Amino acid sequence: MKNEKGSIVRPDALPASASRPVVTPLSPSVVYASETPDMLDQQYEGGLQGYTYSREGHPNADVAGRRIDRMEGAPHPGVMTSSGMAAVSAVLLGLTKAGDHVIGGNQLYGRSLRMMAEDLPRLGVETSMADPGDIDAMRAALRPETRIILVEVVSNPTLRVADIRALAELARENGVLLVVDNTFTTPRAFRPFEFGADIVLHSVTKLLAGHSDVMLGWVAARDAALNDRLRVFTVTTGMTASPFDCWLAERGMLSFDLRFDRAQATATALADHLTTLRGVKRVLYPGRADHPDRALLDELLGGRFCNMVSFELDGGRAEANAFTRAAEGLSFAPTLGDVGTTISHPASSSHRALTAEKRAALGMSEGFFRISVGLEDPDTLCQVFSDAVAAAGAI
Numbered sequence: 001m002k003n004e005k006g007s008i009v010r011p012d013a014l015p016a017s018a019s020r021p022v023v024t025p026l027s028p029s030v031v032y033a034s035e036t037p038d039m040l041d042q043q044y045e046g047g048l049q050g051y052t053y054s055r056e057g058h059p060n061a062d063v064a065g066r067r068i069d070r071m072e073g074a075p076h077p078g079v080m081t082s083s084g085m086a087a088v089s090a091v092l093l094g095l096t097k098a099g100d101h102v103i104g105g106n107q108l109y110g111r112s113l114r115m116m117a118e119d120l121p122r123l124g125v126e127t128s129m130a131d132p133g134d135i136d137a138m139r140a141a142l143r144p145e146t147r148i149i150l151v152e153v154v155s156n157p158t159l160r161v162a163d164i165r166a167l168a169e170l171a172r173e174n175g176v177l178l179v180v181d182n183t184f185t186t187p188r189a190f191r192p193f194e195f196g197a198d199i200v201l202h203s204v205t206k207l208l209a210g211h212s213d214v215m216l217g218w219v220a221a222r223d224a225a226l227n228d229r230l231r232v233f234t235v236t237t238g239m240t241a242s243p244f245d246c247w248l249a250e251r252g253m254l255s256f257d258l259r260f261d262r263a264q265a266t267a268t269a270l271a272d273h274l275t276t277l278r279g280v281k282r283v284l285y286p287g288r289a290d291h292p293d294r295a296l297l298d299e300l301l302g303g304r305f306c307n308m309v310s311f312e313l314d315g316g317r318a319e320a321n322a323f324t325r326a327a328e329g330l331s332f333a334p335t336l337g338d339v340g341t342t343i344s345h346p347a348s349s350s351h352r353a354l355t356a357e358k359r360a361a362l363g364m365s366e367g368f369f370r371i372s373v374g375l376e377d378p379d380t381l382c383q384v385f386s387d388a389v390a391a392a393g394a395i
């Protein structure tokens with residue numbers, strides 16, 4: 001049937017409504033139509049708020065992004081990116097030039113390490129790694145050309161803690177930007193801007209979105225000009241977040257605080273339970289009194305930790321195989337922050353590129369596992385681990 005605008009492909013505007021939808025509408029539109037060239041001019045100049053082309057911004061990115069801004073206490077609106085690695089790339093590639101030097105924590109996320117080891121040097125940016133819990137080692141790595149120090153608060157998978165306050169001071173004294181990847185701790189446990197970080201970034205893919213069905217990142221800078229540079233770089237390089245992912249992430253974040261608290265409580269119970277099992281050599285959890293960085297944890301995290309527990313099983317690869325086979329209902333998968341508990345095995349995944357000797361130096365044997373605790377009933381989860389550890393011991 002033809003209406004009076006029958007030959008126009010998109011004749012219909014949204015119907016008017018005096019009420020608004022409670023749920024954020026999904027806006028997949030790539031382009032936005034302005035009324036006149038004058039108005040478009042004003043949009044580009046910032047005089048009128050409005051979207052133009054979704055690589056430059058769209059409503060779903062803004063809704064999700066403003067939620068993370070509030071959680072992190074970001075001084076300026078952060079940028080939603082297509083993945084956590086896009087956020088890392090925006091910082092490391094967008095804010096450096098040939099001749100600069102970047103220092104990274106020695107236990108960064110694997111892909112961040114790879115960017116430091118391979119991509120930055122190819123572009124003429126030199127890199128060094130140092131232990132972020134050892135401020136003297138970090139100071140020793142500084143050079144006159146150092147531009148950025150990139151650290152994570154809690155290291156993966158050994159769960160050691162970076163001395164963020166001392167690092168912020170070191171960075172400030174030397175005119176270096178302190179960049180904190182806050183993916184593991186999340187703003188529920190730690191807000192890096194309050195401790196002097198210059199830039200904070202996230203893999204929203206993990207705990208914030210929380211359901212392993214979106215891939216997103218977020219990054220924001222304390223300094224307005226730097227924050228703008230990050231935005232412009234992500235738009236230019238096309239690191240844009242998809243509306244659907246942002247929409248799902250917003251939905252996930254509605255329950256983030258509850259999920260975090262529940263997972264942390266269960267992680268605490270599970271860590272304690274693991275210490276009672278025959279066949280478990282050691283347990284690492286930032287919530288336990290015996291954590292080697294106890295004082296730093298109390299100072300920085302003030303009672304909240306994370307949902308990650310690492311432990312070492314007695315035995316080698318054969319026992320590790322028996323354990324994952326017997327861990328019924330848990331996904332043996334290289335991710336974290338899902339609603340379901342996942343277990344990962346650094347020796348065969350994230351740290352497989354290292355020699356066995358190097359892994360041993362970091363405390364990662366064939367029996368070493370990392371658990372991302374989900375929302376299961378704590379007693380049920382503890383029972384699954386009891387059974388799986390017993391199965392590993394029985395071979």
Ligand SMILES: *Cc1c(COP(=O)(O)O)cnc(C)c1O
Binds near residue numbers: 152
């Ligand atoms: C997963 C992860 C990243 C990368 O995020 P993606 O969304 O997978 O690109 C960066 N940092 C940390 C700490 C992570 O866990």
